[in-house]
């Protein structure tokens with residue numbers, strides 16, 4: 212599986228055909244009064260660079276549909292150079308995901324550092340309004356393959372984003388928060404800003420559509436004014452939450468931008484901005500709403516304590532509470548999504564507000580492990596192959612075999628963890644704790660006292676039972692050619708704490724990737740990033756002392772063959788014996 216030398220060389224020569232680069236020296240006209248590049252200007256450059264990359268692939272005009280969360284890691288000073296690189300990660304039907312990386316360069320010291328990274332979605336648009344179907348983007352390098360695969364997972368998250376936010380904001384837990392009254396609290400209305408802009412041809416592309424980046428820049432401007440009114444100092448923009456352009460805007464539109472501080476926490480505040488457009492007597496069209504987090508730093512760069520806010524009645528009070536809910540989601544998203552996939556602490560407690568991000572993390576960790584090209588074939592027996600991958604003290608293994616069953620049927624059978632007891636001797640009992648949605652399930656798995664196939668005494672030296680709380684996330688292919696994926700990772704559940712007399716084991720990253728070979732043949736790959744609990748079970752196989760992996764996956768194959776045409780006990784769609792418990 213490791214890549215031959217000449218392919219590696221070719222990879223070095225290869226340049227993604229959609230890649231677009233922009234370099235710009237930051238001049239005083241691009242900066243704010245603190246001689247730092249204004250974020251609005253940066254957003255315009257990011258948007259136009261990404262749009263050119265999207266158009267390179269689409270071959271027709273494109274507009275910004277949405278931008279995922281952006282975390283700004285550093286500010287950029289006048290005289291420094293901003294380097295922006297954008298490339299298409301994946302084309303869907305009429306939309307594409309474009310990855311954008313922004314770095315800063317100091318010309319005198321030669322130093323480079325990352326400013327931010329963003330994922331924007333662009334949609335094709337003909338002047339006549341009809342949609343243009345995109346040709347697929349074919350990834351060539353390993354890095355492109357990983358991004359291509361993860362793009363499908365990020366798209367899934369984007370499409371449910373609005374619903375998740377709605378659900379969470381109506382969650383009563385966040386509505387019990389009391390306003391912390393202090394004499395020093397600043398009335399929210401003091402931070403309110405309203406500003407109007409006329410969209411001129413310079414603000415629009417060749418199709419007279421207003422550039423998304425221009426709208427974001429105007430939004431950032433009013434948000435900064437609102438934030439400054441709270442702290443009477445210079446605020447720094449830390450984060451812009453994921454947002455969506457609901458409707459287009461054109462040359463001649465009047466854009467009305469409104470902003471207010473929704474809530475102030477100890478060291479950060481949330482400013483909400485709303486952009487609406489009108490022409491003549493027309494009613495206002497809602498273009499975009501965004502939530503931005505600012506902080507204020509002292510001269511040593513340490514965050515200052517902010518005054519509290521006193522919200523206005525009704526909408527102000529609702530936004531105050533919703534800002535608290537968004538803050539929790541923002542933190543979950545930042546730590547669960549942007550951490551290296553398998554470095555998200557296993558102790559992250561699963562709850563409804565972070566479910567989508569843990570599910571994303573679960574699937575993307577497996578996809579990244581599967582996409583590695585340095586797997587080494589360790590042993591093979593009757594076409595069941597065992598591969599290993601060692602990286603920085605972490606050992607992962609992959610077991611691969613082909614079987615006469617359709618990929619979809621294998622996926623249905625293997626994604627029901629309850630049925631794993633039928634073929635895996637390491638699964639003594641399995642209990643479905645909770646059906647999260649059609650694709651995500653929480654299980655408790657109990658392993659027997661003895662280890663993997665031939666008992667390994669070191670696996671369970673104390674001879675006590677071991678259990679795992681697993682999040683199982685399954686995905687159907689997004690396009691033909693994509694595999695079916697079943698990802699497993701440990702989570703903690705307040706309703707299921709470890710019990711005495713039972714070791715709580717942890718799974719970092721495990722699961723199946725099932726690739727269709729032909730209509731009734733599929734290639735099954737099982738992955739496991741070996742945690743200390745799993746390692747002893749497999750190490751004897753890897754060392755060539757046993758081949759228990761072979762016997763387990765032969766039993767798995769027999770299970771698949773025997774159930775190839777049988778109807779499932781609990782219907783085909785969901786794991787058997789569903790247990791719905793309120794969590």
Ligand code: COA
Nearest residue numbers: 274275276277303304305306332423455456457458459460
């Ligand atoms: N994030 C990312 N992509 C999204 C999305 C979101 N929140 N909502 C929809 N899309 C994607 C869909 O997945 C679909 O992609 P696909 O064809 O590859 O499957 C595509 O947008 C079209 O979706 P559809 O539901 O058919 O269209 P729509 O009627 O909801 O329109 C836009 C979507 C983006 C075209 C429309 O909202 C729009 O014109 N917005 C303004 C865009 C603009 O002008 N931006 C510049 C600044 S004003």
Ligand code: ADP
Nearest residue numbers: 403404469470471473482483484485500501530
């Ligand atoms: P919501 O009111 O549900 O938060 P909107 O899309 O109406 O959603 O507004 C987004 C944000 O824009 C609000 O949270 C608020 O911070 C800001 N905003 C909306 N309307 C006004 C207004 N009239 N004046 C000042 N800021 C506003």
